[in-house]
Structures are given as C-alpha cells and as structure tokens.
Amino acid sequence: MVRALVFSALVLLGIGGCGSSAGTSSDFYMCATDARAMPYQSGMSVMSSTGVFAVELLSSSPGPPVRGQNTWIIRVDEVATGSLLDELDVSVTPRMPDHPSHGTRPVVVTPSGPGTYTLEPVYLYMPGIWNITMTIVGSMVGTGTTDTAVIPICIP
Numbered sequence: 257m258v259r260a261l262v263f264s265a266l267v268l269l270g271i272g273g274c275g276s277s278a279g280t281s282s283d284f285y286m287c288a289t290d291a292r293a294m295p296y297q298s299g300m301s302v303m304s305s306t307g308v309f310a311v312e313l314l315s316s317s318p319g320p321p322v323r324g325q326n327t328w329i330i331r332v333d334e335v336a337t338g339s340l341l342d343e344l345d346v347s348v349t350p351r352m353p354d355h356p357s358h359g360t361r362p363v364v365v366t367p368s369g370p371g372t373y374t375l376e377p378v379y380l381y382m383p384g385i386w387n388i389t390m391t392i393v394g395s396m397v398g399t400g401t402t403d404t405a406v407i408p409i410c411i412p
C-alpha cells in the first residue's frame with residue numbers, strides 16, 4: 257500500500273514536470289498563453305542569430321507539429337543576396353528549455369531540392385516548448401560562415 261502511494265506520487269511529479277505551469281488539471285500544455293512559442297504556419301521563417309541565413313519552415317507533417325514524430329522541410333537562403341543555399345552542413349537539435357536534462361532522437365537532415373532540406377524525425381515527445389536549433393555551416397558564404405537559427409514550437 258505504501259509502495260503504491262509512493263509510486264503514484266512519483267507519477268504525479270513526473271506529469272507535473274511536463275505539464276502546464278498554470279496548474280490546471282488539463283493534460284494539455286497551455287500553448288496559447290506561452291509567449292515563447294511561434295504559432296506554427298507553413299512558410300514561417302526565422303533569421304539566424306547574426307542575420308546571415310533565413311530559415312523558412314516550408315512544412316511540418318503533420319502540421320501543426322504534434323506530440324511525437326514529425327517531418328519538417330526547411331529552406332535556407334542567404335539574407336544578403338536572397339540566394340537559396342545548397343550544400344550547407346545543417347545539424348538540428350531539438351531541446352526543451354524547461355527541461356535541460358533531456359533531448360530527443362537524433363534528427364537526420366537530407367538535402368531535398370534547391371536550398372531545401374528534409375528533417376526527420378523531428379521527434380517532439382513531450383508537451384511544452386521545444387526550441388528546434390539548426391546549426392548551419394556554409395562554406396560558400398563569405399569565407400565560411402557558421403550560424404544558428406532557432407524555431408520555437410509549442411506542442412500541446
């Protein structure tokens with residue numbers, strides 16, 4: 257009996273750690289009230305941190321992204337020239353800013369057209385805010401440029 261109670265308490269703590277900070281009894285994360293997220297829209301775009309690259313999220317499948325497995329297609333261009341950039345070295349790391357202790361499955365990046373890359377799996381297995389960080393290395397830009405871009409997505 258004592259054992260069962262301890263187990264229940266641990267389970268509740270576990271759920272609390274990934275649930276809404278608003279303290280509701282719902283198991284849906286309150287995406288609408290979290291100002292850190294960008295609402296998903298196909299074609300949404302972000303600038304890399306020093307403004308060299310623009311990254312457009314052409315599509316998420318499913319879209320909006322769901323809890324679990326997603327496939328993303330992004331397109332990268334050079335802001336200064338508007339050129340689509342092929343042959344970039346793109347690596348992708350999804351992390352939850354509220355849960356520094358875990359990541360997720362490795363994301364495989366596959367070139368799939370002019371300036372276009374397929375990201376799979378984008379495995380967002382918990383509700384809450386995920387920062388999808390893309391580290392982009394462009395040896396053809398300037399004398400070689402590395403920059404990062406982040407798409408913040410909320411999973412309900």
Ligand SMILES: [Cu+2]
Binds near residue numbers: 355384
């Ligand atoms: Cu988490």
